[in-house]
Amino acid sequence: MAVTLAEVAAHAGVSSATVSRVLNGGHPVAGSTRTRVEQAIEELGYIANGPARALAAATSDLVGVLVHDVADSFFGILAGSFQKALAPTGQGDGRRLAVVCNTEGVPSAELDYLALLEGQRAGGVVLTGGAVEEPHHSAALTARISRMALAGTRVVLCGRPPLSVPAALPVATVMFDDHGGAFRLAEHLLTLGHRRIAYVAGPPGLSTTRERLAGHTAALRRHDPALPDACAPLTVHAGFERSAGYDATRELLRRGAPFTAVAAANDTVAAGVAAALGEAGKRIPEDVSVAGFDDLPFSVDTAPALTTVRVPLREAGVLAAQLVTGRRAAPPGRITTLPTELMVRASTAPPPREGSRP
Structure with missing residues (x-):
């Protein structure tokens, strides 16, 4: 019954x-x-x-775009590219209304916005940024997305792992090769001769943090199995804001363990790292090399220009728009992984020689 x-x-x-x-x-x-x-x-x-x-199941021409922080350039570029690409001509589409929902990275806010979009029978939903890896939230999110997709809403997960939903549902995933990018960045620092590498990671419990930290650690381990343990005291979890990078670097300096390079969770964090190092009288890259992640527009204008990993945000926005409007079919498996690219600039160099200025 x-x-x-x-x-x-x-x-x-x-x-x-x-x-x-x-x-x-x-x-x-x-x-x-x-x-x-x-x-x-x-x-x-x-x-x-x-x-x-x-x-x-009758859906509207409303498309919801969920971002962690619309003021963050990462999400601003992604959402802007998506909205521009909603129309095949790239000039905007009067038949679709894109609504940006700012969740501030709060899991309950993510579910609340999805409930509102479901109530409006949104024709499409794009969830951007790292996923909160908490079992109860993941289960609730999967249930909500499955129900929306079953009712005809196209869903695109952009910059986060796929959900365990039936393959027949219109749910596609666009991922970034965060693991590979972090691996290549750490490999670059190791090739320069760095061994005492500090890492300012993102918030724990977030898929992006896990992937980038795992790639970084894998490169250390490949070079020397003992390096991950040696560098573990130099790893600090922080937010994705400039102030988080600044505070994390001050904490690293306070601990007193020497380091010759800092890899930051993203470019904004790297800016905070550079500010704290400058206040401490350390030159970049003569005393400490600094690297970021994402290749946000300002990274080429820092002094020195920032070594970083390019994440194809604009390409991802275009692809998400094509998938959520049905103009492009999802590939087999419904997962697309976009490559990242190491961008070597002036903020990284070989470590100082022993006995030179600390």
């Missing part, structure tokens, strides 16, 4: 009206309550009334 909406409500400990609101997405529901309802739906195998779901 089919599971009823009332049984889902009883299982979740909420009213039938609350279950209905979660299913339809038209009204806000507290994050914890929504999670209980979605877990009950999954555990009981509830299937909504077919004709009612078919009616709700």
Whole structure:
């Protein structure tokens, strides 16, 4: 016998009206309550009334773009490129409305915006930036995305790992080779002769942080199996802001363990690293080499110009627009991995000789 909406409500400990609101997405529901309802739906195998779901499946020309921080150049470039590419001519498309949703990297905000977009029957959704790797959030996100895709919403995950959704659903993934980029950057520093390499990583529990740190560590291990352990005390987790890089570098200097190079989680963090080193009287790259990640526009204008890893943000925005509008079919497996590129500039050089200025 089919599971009823009332049984889902009883299982979740909420009213039938609350279950209905979660299913339809038209009204806000507290994050914890929504999670209980979605877990009950999954555990009981509830299937909504077919004709009612078919009616709700009618989608609009609204496309939602979820970003962590619209003021961050990484997300600004990605969202801008996406919006420009929504029309085949690249001149904008009056038939589609792109709405940028700023989540500030908060998992509950991500789910809340998706609920609002589902309530508006959005024709497409693009989720950008690293994914929060927390089991309960991942389960809730997968359930929400699956339901939206089942109703006809095209979904593109951009810059994050794929979700475990049925292959038949219109959910595509555009990934960056963060692991490979971080590997090549660390390999560059090792080739220059650096062995005491500090690493200012991004926030823990984020897919981007994990991938970039793993690539960095893999290069150290390949060069010398003992290097990862030797450099572990020089690894600091911080945010993706300039102030985070500044504070992390001050902490590294306070610890007193010597280092000749700093690899930063991104270019913005690298700017903070450079500022803290300058205040400490250290020259770049004569005393300490500094490298970033992303190749944001300002990186060529720093003094010295910043060695970094280019992430193809504009290309990703164009591809996401093509996928979410159906102008381009997803490849087999529905995953596209875009390559990253090492950009060697003046901020990295061989380490100072022993006995020279520290």
